[in-house]
Amino acid sequence: MHITPPLLLAGALCALGLGLAAPARAAVAGRADAGSDVYDSECAECHSLHAGKNKKGPSLAAVTGRTAGTVPGYKYSDALAHSGIVWTPEKLAAYIAAPKKVVPGGKMKYDDGGDLTAQDIADLLAFLKGAH
Numbered sequence: 001m002h003i004t005p006p007l008l009l010a011g012a013l014c015a016l017g018l019g020l021a022a023p024a025r026a027a028v029a030g031r032a033d034a035g036s037d038v039y040d041s042e043c044a045e046c047h048s049l050h051a052g053k054n055k056k057g058p059s060l061a062a063v064t065g066r067t068a069g070t071v072p073g074y075k076y077s078d079a080l081a082h083s084g085i086v087w088t089p090e091k092l093a094a095y096i097a098a099p100k101k102v103v104p105g106g107k108m109k110y111d112d113g114g115d116l117t118a119q120d121i122a123d124l125l126a127f128l129k130g131a132h
């Protein structure tokens, strides 16, 4: 059988393309211990991880999977209280990166999310998942 060089080249490029695309699609694995440091420097000023302890922001105990605006005793903005958001890891990542975009009219004053790396965010989310 005879394969022409252009076809061979196309096949090689295709294999290369698949090989390169795979790692880019894979999610960054989060490390909860490193996430604890991210939390301490970025979030702890305004958020406690103890259930029932609200600071400038509401407690983030067991935040992963819960409906937004539902911590008892915390006075939320109307925007967040009525957002209907459920805090999946994806929603949390989007909110941390741009709180005012995800909840226009919300009152979380946090603008540093853009400085966090994908690894920082994955670590933070892994840490929050374990925070009950």
Ligand code: HEC
Pocket: 039, 042, 043, 044, 045, 046, 047, 056, 057, 058, 060, 063, 067, 068, 069, 070, 071, 075, 076, 077, 079, 080, 081, 087, 092, 095, 096, 103, 105, 106, 107, 108, 109, 110
């Ligand atoms: C300067 C204070 C401040 C910082 C820093 C801050 N937050 Fe907040 N956060 C708030 C406030 C205030 C609210 C309430 C927003 C509202 O009612 O609109 C809030 C709300 C939230 C909520 C919604 C909780 C719920 O019960 O629905 C999440 C999730 C959250 N913050 C995560 C984070 C994370 C994670 C970080 C760190 C990366 C962080 N915040 C940093 C002040 C802060």
